[in-house]
Amino acid sequence: MQNKYTIRLETKSDYNNAENLTREAFWNVYRPGCLEHYVLHTFRSRPDFVPELDFVMEQNGKLIGHIMYVRSEICADDGRVIPIMTFGPISIAPECKRKGYGTILLRYSMNEARKLGVGALAITGNINFYGKSGFTVASTKGIHYYAEPREAEVPYFLICELKPGFLNGVSGVYKDPEGYFVDEKEAEDFDAKFPQKEKLKLSGQIF
Numbered sequence: 001m002q003n004k005y006t007i008r009l010e011t012k013s014d015y016n017n018a019e020n021l022t023r024e025a026f027w028n029v030y031r032p033g034c035l036e037h038y039v040l041h042t043f044r045s046r047p048d049f050v051p052e053l054d055f056v057m058e059q060n061g062k063l064i065g066h067i068m069y070v071r072s073e074i075c076a077d078d079g080r081v082i083p084i085m086t087f088g089p090i091s092i093a094p095e096c097k098r099k100g101y102g103t104i105l106l107r108y109s110m111n112e113a114r115k116l117g118v119g120a121l122a123i124t125g126n127i128n129f130y131g132k133s134g135f136t137v138a139s140t141k142g143i144h145y146y147a148e149p150r151e152a153e154v155p156y157f158l159i160c161e162l163k164p165g166f167l168n169g170v171s172g173v174y175k176d177p178e179g180y181f182v183d184e185k186e187a188e189d190f191d192a193k194f195p196q197k198e199k200l201k202l203s204g205q206i207f
Ligand SMILES: CC(C)(COP(=O)(O)OP(=O)(O)OC[C@H]1O[C@@H](n2cnc3c(N)ncnc32)[C@H](O)[C@@H]1OP(=O)(O)O)[C@@H](O)C(=O)NCCC(=O)NCCS
Pocket: 025, 026, 029, 088, 089, 090, 091, 092, 093, 096, 097, 098, 099, 100, 101, 102, 103, 104, 124, 125, 126, 128, 129, 130, 132
């Protein structure tokens, strides 16, 4: 059950709070510490960042959620380059997780992306969360993740058409936009500007 919230575009005055929120949401989840707040920080000045789809979720004057989108593409087997988008980091404040806010923010942003004419979205993530909002395992639709063998079913690489039929007849390969591959040392230096937090090695982390 959610309390009252608003979703609006991020402004410059949100930058620090959104980065701190991202850090809090991702800290020790996928690795000891996290890189995602630095990914967000560096993406805003990249040409493939989509300012029209850079949203914060606010409650009682405090940010509780954030999502950003990036232009990306599928390199189709027939030689076409199919423009799509990916998104993330998507973050919900730790104290607000598993109350439905992430689903609301995701679906709101997907609808705004649809209004912009985006045909499909790709994401590496958990089907248990994204599957509820229309995402399916991409390899079952002929869209393959660059880092895995083509014949593999990659359960964490997901796709969702925003325009029905947009990917009909398309097979090909997707690679994450360059901006997601940040330098870990630079990320560490950036992290030093935030309040001290302990990095922990926990079970379930993937890096
Ligand atoms: C992932 C995240 C954005 C989801 O937002 P949320 O508000 O917590 O999720 P919701 O309450 O809308 O979840 C709806 C359903 O999705 C599924 N789900 C949500 N988070 C999940 C997770 N981490 N793992 C598996 N399933 C998840 C569950 O089925 C959940 O329903 P339930 O709580 O009744 O079991 C949020 O938990 C978060 O910020 N996590 C840390 C950062 C992160 O992992 N971001 C995504 C990277 S791809």
